Amino acid sequence: MAIRRRDFLRGSAIAAASLVLPRFARGTETASIYDIERFGNARILHLTDTHAQLNPVYFREPSVNIGIGEMAGRPPHLVGRAFLEHFGIRPDSAEAYAFSCVEFEKSAGRFGKLGGFAHLKTLIDRLRGDVGDKRAMLVDGGDLWQGTGLANIMQGRDMVEVANLLGIEAMTGHWEFTYGEQVLRENLEHFKGEFLAQNIFLTEEAAFNDAPAFDKATGRVFKPSTIKDIGGHRVAIIGQAFPYVPIAHPKRFTPDWTFGIREEELQRHVDALRGSDKVDAVILLSHNGMDVDLKLASRVTGIDVILGGHTHDAVPQPIAVKNPSGTTLVTNAGSNGKFLAVLDLALEKGKVSDVKYHLLPVYSELLKPDAAMAELIGKLRAPHVTDWSEKVATPDRLLYRRDNFVGPIDELICTALRTELDAEIALSPGFRWGITALSGQPMTMEDVLAETAITYPETYVQEMTGGQIKDVLEDICDNLFNADPYYQQGGDMVRAGGLSYACSPTNAIGSRISELKLPNGKALSANRRYKVAGWASVNDQQGAPVWDVVGKYLRSGRMFQERLGSGVTLKGVDGNSGVAG
Template identity: 35%
Template structure:
């Protein structure tokens, strides 16, 4: 067989970001912020590469696509359908799409011009797969089998409504059979796995399961500037928010990859916006523009979610919900997504970017034992040495306490010191806290839950209205020692 050249383009964890926005870049002891992203720029990259490599481009979307911004959430992803179809992807898989419930995910998938793939989502009643496990496409004279693996944590760490009537597996036991079928029955030349398990999970998976020619990874927002090789399998992942496009060029001979080239393409001002997509995006946002552009306050320092233990953006959110609830303690989920907010005016659009789930605020009472147990469980879900046991985003966001922990310690024994108001947490004492939604404090912990009349966005509006210039500095609330 003559050498064949295939190009794979990847977007992962778009989170509903249609326009350019600030993005974090690491500098010398500090963060820099640059404007990146936008579907119009992504469309230009796709068109350019397809023109360079006619008939030889495979475009893949790892999911976390239709949720994360006001327009995405208010339309339950439907406003984005024409835009994503215009990019002409070949397949996608899923995660935060399930915020709208499985029935609506099916409707979104049916409206796409490309298939939604998942070998690990089952209907509880029938036991059948909810989505096709794979598809075969022909590019560059090659038959390519694409296998989808959705995020497995939807029914394990997210609200029950996300997984009503369906169950999720890791997919590692099913994957070998699907690879064998594609090779023996469908006679494919290459097998590409499109996964939303996360980079650490995908690396373990690639080490366990032979026969993966390329693994396109998502979920953990890693910027892989070079492919990570696990045995003979290259893995790529390309940041988040549409700030990067991954490009993987494969040279194939006799059904084997003989050369790999990779580029993490920054979607910045150097990329000219595609006029047609720019018009589509503007039309999609036009009905909401006046609402989204309302100025609600100011920030004096950058807000971001770029760090695992605590983040300036979440400290502002915690301050707002604590003020609304009249508590010192406050907890929210350790979300990874949410574009930075730079010093200056803050708009309603940016408030929704902070907390697009828009959950209610509740108060809860936790004993000292429950407080420690909840935080130990969260640390295990975040830093388990077994990637398959990692079940979430960043460390739970905390206000009003100080936690010092050893990341390398075994499960249940990481916290060395846990303080509230500078005093060690007392096992028998009860602590009242504010929390967001169902994930702020899981249902198994605490008592005396009371839902307030104010919700997350309203609390932020109130906080910005009463503060001349909000600051969200990092406070050393959670410290690895």
Template identity: 30%
Template sequence: MRMSRQGRLFPAVLILAISLFAVWWLSAPGALASGKNSESVNLRILWTNDMHGYLVPLYHREPFEKDYLKQAKKEGKIGGWAYVAALINKYRSQAPERTLLLDAGDSWHGTGVALFTKGAAIVKVMNALKYDAMTPGNVDFLYPKEEFLKRVEEADFPVLAANMYDMEWGDPAMPQYIIKKINGLKVAVIGIAYQWTAKTGNREYTKGWSFGLREDEIRKLIKDIRADDKPDLVVVLSHMGFKVDQKYASRVDGIDVIIGAHTHDNVHKPPVINNTIVVQAGSHGKFLGKLDLKIKDGKVAGFDHEIIRVVSKDITPDPKIKKLIDDVYAPYKKKLSRIIGETKTMLFRRDTYESTMDNFITDAYRDMSKTDVALAPAWRFGLTILPGSITVEDVYGMVPTEEPLITFSIKGSNLRSILEAALDNVLDSDPYAQLGGDLIRFSGMKLLIDETKGFGKRIKMLTVGGAPFDSERQYTVVSANTQMYNAPSAEKVVNTRKVAVEELIKYIEKKKVIAPKLDGRVKIK
């Protein structure tokens, strides 16, 4: 009121003062709110995805990096959370009042230290970096349920999963979303966990929980959030996979950004589908994702995107995070650094149909178990081991679980059906039908496939142990970290109580020198 009286006495001065105040207010950080301005507001999102527990740098070959030995010699190791942290600090410090740090899952599991601490070491690092939110990936559930819930409790940031439900009561089992107020904006962050989590992991660890795509529930949730919370931006943290994210964006309205994970895609040019920006930043700490958004009137008016390669030798690690990592490593360093053998060839995991690492693993399982066939999961995660010494830590990077070797027998016709279903997971044209992995890994069989055929018709030739496949024969199988023994057709199931990773360590120690190679166990017609 006092100002109004002065205005009546000094109208010109008042008008000038109001104009100057308006200019200052509009330019102040956080001054603009949804629907109340005609100017854009900036927001930066930094994110990680599919870190897979790799606290320290590693070698990591991609399927398209055919001359990786040469590249590794030049580039050195990539990733390492202290090095990622240095980049986070750099880009967050440029705009601390308008930067979010998010994670799209598969971060708590994948290495020896992660396994020994049941993910607690990773949560400590994420807490120190002050993440704002994450959604869990499928491998984050590869711990007993009580351990997973402890990690959620220990996290200083919300762990979100809007598609995860309690099967007994039908209620959400995790927080579904948060509203983050930053730089004058209201940002809704929704989490969507891997849709097939209950199918692909140890079912005891997710017993009582259901997942799925849940399009209808997510549509309603977004509608309610937009009506009740009136956010300027809706961000989905998704662990569904890059192709699934794109289809999801085309079918579910109201999402501004999907920060994806699971399929380890290096997305340099993000697609925009149904007004939704879809991004993903590789895996294993190879990249830090950065998305700069301009928000105007509750909509994205423009964006700049970059995934920043983390070449460890070119970055000074964050000293606080490095010390934290050194401290969590200390109790296990002697065990993990022990040299157990040598490889003459490079062990790598990622490729659609076979890899030197998984050829070695399945060959070893079959050799030590004396079965007809060995099976292993089509994991995408894992380090690359260059020719030279093999350590205990390397083997835990290959098989980072304490799951046992399990033997069973199965009729030939049912074994073929399993292989056809596994091929469909890779080749089905509908992303919703894919589990997002490569072909199941195996030893003792050879396949000739026709990728152009439909479900159940892709296998053109199958041999077992060098002999023609017999649909009536009972074949013996050994597997670890798969659910094949749960198939109704599996018979004579035996839990050997032998921990697969420990047996691999003994196997390498006994062999002393290994030289795995690609041998064409899958050929394309």
């Protein structure tokens, strides 16, 4: 049955009416969703948090993403049907599949994978071409260099080559820093764009020792911003790197640098761009995370748009935030290459008079992969793919990561850690990257690496008292649910294996976690010592890399057989739109 994609995308009613739901098909007709009406005189294309996923992926959006306090019930803390209703998206549509978790497995078969850099290249070139190259700019919000086995083994260098071919003109960073300063600088020497970060400074010790910095007077390590002439107007792009790099990751990667949100330095810089440099628009390319950006937008004045990332929130429309001297629009553009944001600006002398924003899902089945990019990806992957093509398991259920507390991927990792390292309890970090694997489809070592590839993958086994375990859970839980977004770090809750507990997100630190129980139903004892396994420690560890531990476990064919007593009971968040019904 032939259905034109235009019908498919515009009127899902037609599709719904037929008995067999049709799949996407790349046809001769141009997909209408990528026909964007011309608007304004400058176009900024924004990618973020692609996590080095060179090829198209499945990625299920979260079914639990709780916001508390002022953050409750508003984007990005809307999931499932609440999200679709808020943005007026039909539940059975391709958009619903891209933006939400609603009927993910059913829709995955219909609409296929999203993202992929060869597909992105085609889409980006087209959207640049539509307005003329001099009226467009491509920026990346960071987490471009990390997330796959290939990026890890090449220390991000593969992504620099891809970024150059894609035409990324400015970027900021987060996981980029986990390769350490030397590798970062080597990579940036090859990067044709600019790496921007207004919020990274030399420590006083490093400044005293004459460590390299972009600006010795301020101690700024990187160029804070760039001004680009777009369509005859001056647009300033300021970089805002992830503020908590030395806290969320081992400090040894960035010993000379100090981060932070740096609101005041940012305000001074914005004022200088507006005052001395007389720019017409100020854009913040941010890796703060959306809640932090929303608060920042209410306090720092003079920013027109914050192009946000880090928290992987696919938010179709910007949120307008009022501040003492105007309004700032805040966006967040999803993850894993699933989306490309298109910001069209109507610029006048000294101001942005109007804005249109589209967050386009990158449906790989609707976009012809760019030949040159496909060739580059093939060339980069060739030396390694064979090693990683070994099938290690076939999952009997959907494997995904994103949810605030649990995800089958992490349940699997925890089970592998407990089994292989003979531990009672396992802890696994609440990362938000990592792809989704469909039930019944073979999983390779490359897929395992896409969930685990970091520069500090060493596993550990250590003894911890029940009290210490609770303290760790409380501490990390506060990173998610502190009522003040500036105290949040933007990851999800640490995953616990062999341990169940209840969580009251709206409580204060120290009183959120309760009812800690072992799989046998016994309460966790505050004073007893337990054998705990984990990985991704901020401290130096010596154990085998987690991907080897998980690979070994999967090859044994046990998969979920030993699934035991994990799970989180949520309290006090009934009716919260951040929990899918």
